[in-house]
Amino acid sequence: MRSKGARWIAGVLSIAIIGGALIGCTGTKQDEGNKPAADSPLLDGGITNATGFPITKEPITLTVGIAYGAHMGDITKNNIWKKIEEKTNIKINLKVYSDAEKANLMFSSRDYPDIGFRMDASGQAMSDAIDAGDIVSMDDLLQYAPTWKKFFETNPELKKQAIMPDGKLYGFPYAVLNETSYNLRDQWFINQKWLDELGLQIPTTTEEFKNVLMAFKQNAGKGSIPQNVIPYYILYGNNIGGQFDMYGTFGVYAPGSYYIVEDGKYKSQATNPDLKEPIKFMADLYKNGLIVPEAFTDDWGRYTAAISSTPPLVGSMTSFVDQGQNFKDGKWWTPMAPLKSPNGKDPLIRRQTKSIWPRNFVIFKNNKYPVASARLAELLADPEWSLTENFGSEGIWWKKNADGKYELLNPTSEVADADKPLSNYGIALLDEEMFNDKIVNDNFTKEGTREWAYVHIYKKYLPAKDLNYPPLPSGLLSDMEKQRMTDLGQSLNDYIKTTIANWISGKGDVDADWDAYTKKLQQLGLDEYIELNQKQLDAASKLGG
Amino acid sequence: MIDRVKENIGLYILVLPALLYVILFDYMPLYGVLIAFENFKPIKGIWGSDWIGLYHFERFMHLDIFWVLIKNTLSLSVYSLLAGFPIPIILALALNSVRSERFKKVVQTVTYAPHFISTVILVGMLNVFLSPRLGVVSQLLNSAGMMNGPLMILTNPDAFSHLYVWSGIWQGVGWGSIIYLAALSGVDPSLHEAAKVDGANKFHLAWHVDLPSIRPTIVTLLILSCGGILGIGFEKAFLMQNSLNLSASEVISTYVYKSGLLQSQYSFSAAVGLFNSAINLTLLLTVNKLAKKFGQSGIF
The missing domain is CATH 1.10.287 (Helix Hairpins)
Structure with missing residues (x-):
């Protein structure tokens, strides 16, 4: 151990010396000066190449910790690990934490992997590990990840989210800055097929909404409306699918909790008297059987089972993803605008904070190949790699067109675990420029998709200011x-x-x-x-x- | 002393593994309880973390929810004890008086079976059966005309303790009766014969012969259960919680899980655990003493 450490230090020192010497020589020895400063045989003890592929001269193995629930599939089967090994000589040995407790336990026993992807440990565990020096700071490593270096330099607002209280960076982020994704939380859906069967229009006011729900309930058992219809379904108290968009429709912004930041001031919406009206409206819906008691008893599993049932059980609900795009018997759900309420306030739809996941790739101090790890993070920030990381395998989820642009695809059949995306369980760099100029997404022109709905319906209902509580590092308070x-x-x-x-x-x-x-x-x-x-x-x- | 050890060396060797087990796994880790008095940081370790004394205990007791937690925890466990303790005894006495071996076996198997269902499944069953609109019970009551509208039992805080306790009894009664059946099999048959000669019927036999014979077993088990009175199981209460019954279903262990373990606040969790244990130990000693006072043998 000690000799490896000493060699590493020697490596860093020699880079510094060579680098210093080269700076001194610029102008006189142009040719040599163009060579990368780190072209030293001593990186990571001589294993790692400063540039080019493979990253390491001989095969190495890095243990990567990742939080991934068993219900989401087998992440070890993902193709990306094989792809990484082929390209870089780095074999990834995955250590999967199936819940937050397991990750917390790993932190408290300090039994770290070499690299941590998203681990879902508590903020406290992460900041304790950083305080203890168990996680390597990016200061010395960013030079091997120029893309990320540039990203932090050109996005000071996002860098702020990533910086720890000591002012340093401790990880590479998942940075997928897709406006349609981060600017809008849930879409509000109404069952178009039922509306059509009953000859009704999409409701635009709370009054109309209630009437539509009433009609769904009164016609239970007729046409495609099932006997046990749930006219309006909320998963009470939940950020996703909860009742918060109903507050927004009455002009009270509650982003998923009852706290907002207005002009830099932390503010509670729980004591805002304007909240009374939406609560009364929901009480009325409940009394009429339009909100069902399951809203309070269902857990996430039963909720998702109910909203994704075929044929549908639900008349209206809110959800992040499009529902039932692939139903064979036609499209069921239409996104609708938030409703006008009698109080005359402008209705709102919730937004998410434009944010990155700042520490989805951290390097632990027991990692013997920090430079190789940083270079791996650099590779993962490559646009095509990022597309695969964020959307899934090339050819299934996206393809490269002749004009050099990337077209997103909608797979029509079940996708194997090997081709699924890592999405925010790993890292990726797809910035706004990429989404605006390089990624072709048919969905923008397809009525009823999230992208279409964002542009045509929801954009104008987003609150003007960013009222959400920003993501903060742990460790700012005692x-x-x-x-x-x-x-x-x-x-x-x-x-x-x-x-x-x-x-x-x-x-x-x-x-x-x-x-x-x-x-x-x-x-x-x-x-x-x-x-x-x-x-x-x-x-x-x-x-x- | 040494002579006696030598004499019984075989017995000492026999007990050695168990003794080692207890020392290694029950006594050695005890020093970890120190973190209850520290601001524990994994990096500094148990010996190196900052000592903050009773801070976490004070913090726990000053919580607004403290008395609610104590009330919920106590009422659930006292209710469980009062309702759940006598029923296995009654079942055991009844089974013991059954003459048909076949019937006895069937009843035993049927009552044991739920013990092997895990808590998660049990709560899942409760949720499915008692679901407000679509549950079996709701549908039956509605179609029988005994109720109109959804069954609100899962969301009713007043119903929470009944559901919790009686589903627990359903699950545990068969298993709990085994130990009493074992004790009953040790009752001298001649006592039964003598009582029968004196004209005792089945009820008399159970009340005057069987029950007194298993009294030491009952007392021992009662003392032990009193020792666990604040240790109400985390799993079941947590699984049965929803936003409408929270006022009755938040118990010490679920609170500690949410605000302690999930937030990596190990010191706080340890302090609350220690607080629990201290109260349980006090209760155990008190009941033990009381039992001795009333002429029963205690556990020590």
């Missing part, structure tokens, strides 16, 4: 403050969640109970919670200069 924030957040959120659930399901009356509710939130420490979040936000804005 441990005690952080623990206090966790405790307060937990009890506040539990109370908000239960109280609003009760109001919607007809237990208690929102008008009568509102004052007691806001008072209780104060009692539970809402102000202190806001203060702590504000402090964290302020600390983050000073990062990275």
Whole structure:
């Protein structure tokens, strides 16, 4: 171990010396100066080439940790690992963490892999590991990953999301800056086939929406509407498919939690009296059997089973992805605009934060080949590699056209595990330029797709300012403050969640109970919670200069 | 002393593996409890982390939800104990009085079977059967005209403890009765014969002969269950939680999981665990003492 370390240090030193010497020589010895500074036989102890492929002179093995649930398929079967080995001489040995606890346990026992892809460990675990020096800083390695270096230099806002409290970068990001993806959270769908069968129009106001749902319910068992129809389906309290877009339709922005950032100020929407109206509307829907009790009891598995049932059970719902594009008997779902409400406020649809996953490729200190690892990250940022990483295998999910552009494809049959994308479980670099100029996506012209709906329906309903809480590194507050924030957040959120659930399901009356509710939130420490979040936000804005 | 050891050397060797097991796996890891009093960081290790004393205990007790957690945890476990403790005894006594061996075997097998279902499956079954609109129970009640509309039992905080306890009894009653059946098989048949001569019927036999004979077993098990009173299982409560019954279903262990383990706050989790154990130990000692006071043999 020690001798390897010493060799590594010697390697770095000799690069520095050679580099220094070359800078001194520029102008006089032009030819030699053009050679890359790092063309030294001593990188990673002499194993790694500074440029060109393969990355390593002889085959090496790197262990890569990745969080990947068993229900998503077998990630070890993915073609990309074989592709990497063929191109780089680096054999990837995957260590799969099937849940967050396993990843947390790995961190607390410090039994690290060589490289960590997305690991889903808590922010605390990650920042503890960084504090301990267990994760290698990118400072010395970015020179081997010029594409990423340039990315951080040209995107200071995104770099801010990646920087840790000590001002350094500790990983390569998943950076897929697709406007239609990050700017819009859920689309709001209505069952077009049922509308057609009943001769109804897509609703544009909350009143019309209720009438349409009523019609779905009253015609249960007729035509293609099943007996046990769910007129409007929400997975209460959930960011995806939850009730938050109903608040937005009444002009109250709640991005998936009840907190927003307005002009740099952390603000609670849970105490915003405008929230009463959408709650009353939902209570009315519930009373009429248009929101069903399963909204409160279903878990994610049963929810997805219900919304993807063929033929559909659901009249209206919100969802990120397009539903039922491939149904044989025609298209069922149409995206619709958020509804106009009686309060006259402009309806909103939720957006996501334009963000990267800043540490989806971290190098642990026990990794004997940090330079080779950084070069691997560089390879993975290549546009065509990134397309494969983000969308899936070439020829199935995308193809290169004669004009040099990349066309996205919609596979019509079941895709094998080997050809699935890594998406945000790995890294990729596809910036806005790529999406605007290089990627051809038919969906923009296909009515009813997410891309089409973004442009034609949702764009104008996005809130003008970026109100979402930005992604922040852990470690901006002291441990005690952080623990206090966790405790307060937990009890506040539990109370908000239960109280609003009760109001919607007809237990208690929102008008009568509102004052007691806001008072209780104060009692539970809402102000202190806001203060702590504000402090964290302020600390983050000073990062990275 | 040494002579006696030499004399029984075989027995000592026999007990050695078990003793080693207990020392290695139950006593050695005990030093880890230190992290409850520290701001534990994996990098600094158990010996090197900063000592912060009772901070995490105070933090836990000052939580707004603290008394709710205690109330929910206590009421679930006391209810489980009160309802769940006598039923296996009654089942065992009843089975013991059954004359038909065949019938007895069938009943035993049927009542054991649910024990082998995992908690996840059990809760899944509950959810499917009791689902508000489409569950079997809801459909049956609706078609029988006994109810109109959805069955709101899963979302009702008042119903949570009943569901929790009685599904637990359904699952555990057969298994729990095994130990009593074993104890009952040790009852001297001559006592039964003597009682029959005196004109005792089946009920008299169970009440005056069988029950007193297994009383030491009952007391021992009762003391042991009192020792676990705050240790209400995490899995089942967590799986049965939803946003409408949270006020009744949030117990200490589910809270610790959500705000402790998922956030890598190991010290806090350890502190709450230690708090639990301390209370359980106190209860166990108290009940043990009480049992002795009332003339029963305790566990030590």
